Amino acid sequence: MTKKAFSRKEKLFMFGRRISRNRLRVKNRKLILSKGNDEHCPKCGCKSSERTGNMAEYPQHWEKFLCRRCEFMVAEIDNSPYISCWESPDDFGLTAKDIGLTKNEWDELSND
Numbered sequence: 001m002t003k004k005a006f007s008r009k010e011k012l013f014m015f016g017r018r019i020s021r022n023r024l025r026v027k028n029r030k031l032i033l034s035k036g037n038d039e040h041c042p043k044c045g046c047k048s049s050e051r052t053g054n055m056a057e058y059p060q061h062w063e064k065f066l067c068r069r070c071e072f073m074v075a076e077i078d079n080s081p082y083i084s085c086w087e088s089p090d091d092f093g094l095t096a097k098d099i100g101l102t103k104n105e106w107d108e109l110s111n112d
């Protein structure tokens, strides 16, 4: 993957303003509890992602979707349907704290 350098102005245009950690957690919490599909990167709130393309050899299919801003893996295809980090947050290394959930809410979510 080639990395292009963008100016601050261009970044602002592409990604919008960076939101504060607390506001992001509130947003994450809302999204995951409502099971909405207005998905964003849980780490930075950015809505833009980049796919790596298939990184395995055919007929295998292994592909990652990385956040354009912080490169957090927001979704993956691993010989599977598209799985977003919102569907199984712990598999993507997210914690209750990242999502703004209490321990109980988090446990309930994983029991689904």
Ligand SMILES: [Zn+2]
Binding pocket: 041, 042, 043, 044, 045, 046, 067, 068, 069, 070, 071, 072
């Ligand atoms: Zn991000």
